[in-house]
Amino acid sequence: MRIDVRAELEAFPWKRAAWTLDKIIAASPFRYDSTPSFYVWLRDNPVTGARAGDWGDYGAADPEYRRGGFVKLLAFLRNETEEETREYLRWKYGDGPVAADAESLTLDLSGVLRLPERKQPLDPRILNEWDREHPYLCLRGISPEIQKEMRVGYDIKSKAITIPWFLPDGSLANVKFRRVSEKTFWYVKGGWPLRELVYGIDAIYRKRAKTAVLVEAEIDAMYVMTAGFPAVAVGGSSFSDEKAELLRKSPIKELRIATDNDEAGERLKAQVIEKMAGYCELYDVGFPGTYKDVNEITDLDELRGYVEAARSVRWYKIPLLSQQVDKSRGTASTYLC
Structure with missing residues (x-):
């Protein structure tokens, strides 16, 4: 290969x-x-x-x-x-x-590219090992109450906070480890693929939330939760069909999109609108380009103002026939107004 x-x-x-x-x-x-x-x-x-x-x-x-x-x-x-x-x-x-x-x-990757069998939920008792607090997320503006609700922990051995990802029914699907002193992160062995998960979807079901803010990273989602809004994160800059289906089946009726202020964020926003159009009301959360993401908006009242002033995606055109015709070229179009 x-x-x-x-x-x-x-x-x-x-x-x-x-x-x-x-x-x-x-x-x-x-x-x-x-x-x-x-x-x-x-x-x-x-x-x-x-x-x-x-x-x-x-x-x-x-x-x-x-x-x-x-x-x-x-x-x-x-x-x-x-x-x-x-x-x-x-x-x-x-x-x-x-x-x-x-x-x-x-690049020789022979013998290691088999598709995995369907994953089973992880044993939630593994979270007990990391059930301790660390100031890292508080310094990022995330309240202790939200951290506790989302079962954030800290691993002393690796000096990393632990961020669990759950399935809609609350079963443990994966755990992300993020170093507090560097950008490095990794996931627990045996966890579900991230493309099949949406961070915070369990909280949406628990609260039967009809409105949610969609962001890229888990920290962004917890920050929005601290501001008082239900939130979900896709965990990156791509929006898989599996993620879209999880949101379609959820109680969400109104989705406010607050992706990062960069090219990848704009592409993600277009993907979300394309795949979620017709399933719920869509709103675009705009904020100044001086902020890369919502976590950089240090004033929670300012963040609340941007979320509440989100502009409705009033119309969109998704030419399904064109998408089928152009699939071989890998092109598709989404039009926003």
Whole structure:
């Protein structure tokens, strides 16, 4: 299977990046640092023995993030489990011929790309191990009451807060670990794929909430909850069919969309509107471009004002026939007003 490593990496923003034919050098995506001390090989290097996709971080204090392979890096960039990333790569590169050129690089993932069997809920008792408080989320403006409601914990060993993801019936589906001193995060082994989950959907069912604010990250969702609104998070910048179906079946009748103020956020907003049109009333939460996301709006009253002033998506056009015709080209259109 041939993977175009360069094309996959170019889909994400990099700080202080320098690209060559063989390597990208940039600031580490795993740390709060602007020094270009992180590198990824873009093609196999016979001198060092590195494979395309291998990476290293000279400034990393954590041994787990000093070096690694392409799947681990791409899973972090895509905000998903490594199992999902392997499945994505197999779906994209595993079938059919792939052009062999300077940018199409070999990555050996044989034997590890089997589709997993249907997951069972995790044992909720695993959360007891991390049932302790940490000031990290309070410093991000999230109230202790919301943290307790969403069963946020802290893992002393890895120095990471733990954020559980639940199914609509309250069963435990996955747990996200997020380091309090760095950007690194990972998920508990054996958890459900993130594409099949919506963060906060259990709270929607518990409260029979008719209105909810949709955001990208779990921290954003808990911040909106602190402001007094039910909220859900998709966990990244893509909106899968599985996520859409979870929301369609939920009690939500009015969805207020507050994605990040960047290109990825705009794409996500369009996906949500396209897939949720006709299932509930849709509103666009606008806020100044000086804020990247809702968690940067430090004044809760200001945030409440933006949510309450959300503009209705008054009309939209989703040409289903055109989508079917253009599916081979991977194009579809959504029009907003």
